[in-house]
Amino acid sequence: MKIYEFRAFPNPLRARMAAAEKGLTDRIEFVQVNVPNGEHKLPEFLQLNPVGKVPVLVLDDDTAIAECTAxxxxxxxxxxxxxxxxxTPKQRAQIHMLQRRAEALVLDAIxxxxxxxxxxxxxxxxxxIKEWGEYQRQVAIKGMHYFDGVLRGQHYLLGEHLTMPDITLFAGLKLIDFMQIGVPDTCKHLLGWRERVGQRPSAAA
Ligand SMILES: N[C@@H](CCC(=O)N[C@@H](CS)C(=O)NCC(=O)O)C(=O)O
Structure with missing residues (x-):
């Protein structure tokens, strides 16, 4: 398997963390696509992902799978x-609900x-569209408060084990830090959770 990515960016981090959590990192060849230089908009890359975004997982039979959820x-x-x-049906439904919210309310917003x-x-x-960007910044800030509430009294978003939305939210907070917005001090549960996720070996991915 190969993963096409640009290592410093948050969505590739999601794929790397998922691979590390599953013990698959050594079975994957990571291929760098220089996004700031526009390599993700070149015809060769657009054949893999017509949307022109990283990461893309390419299987040994050449099937290309984009979108971190997939x-x-x-x-x-x-x-x-x-x-x-x-x-279980219930676990899968709850994971996908929070996964979508982690994207819409934090990672995609920021x-x-x-x-x-x-x-x-x-x-x-x-x-x-500057106004849209500023509005989405407010969405991300509200989103952090929402997830702070979700994390009250539990170690991870869905209880005691890390699941896909934890990875998505963690990547979102990385970008929030990079943008120098930071997690509000009042979001104590979210801050504690970030520390916990950050200590997992997969976070060093
Ligand atoms: N929904 C996509 C998002 C992928 C994405 O936005 N990737 C960014 C890097 S973090 C990218 O390739 N951006 C290039 C661009 O927007 O031109 C996923 O889940 O993989």
């Missing part, structure tokens, strides 16, 4: 029991802030 599903079911994406309200990827940005 990549995580694949990796989770490739080795041992699926721990990141759940086993990405929109980056792309629209800051220089973002510079000349590579097709359109920039």
């Amino acid at each position: 990549i995580t599903e694949y990796l989770d079911h490739s080795a041992g029991t699926p721990v990141l994406t759940g086993e 990405s929109d802030y980056f792309h629209h309200a800051t220089a973002g990827l510079g000349k590579l940005e097709p359109i920039q």
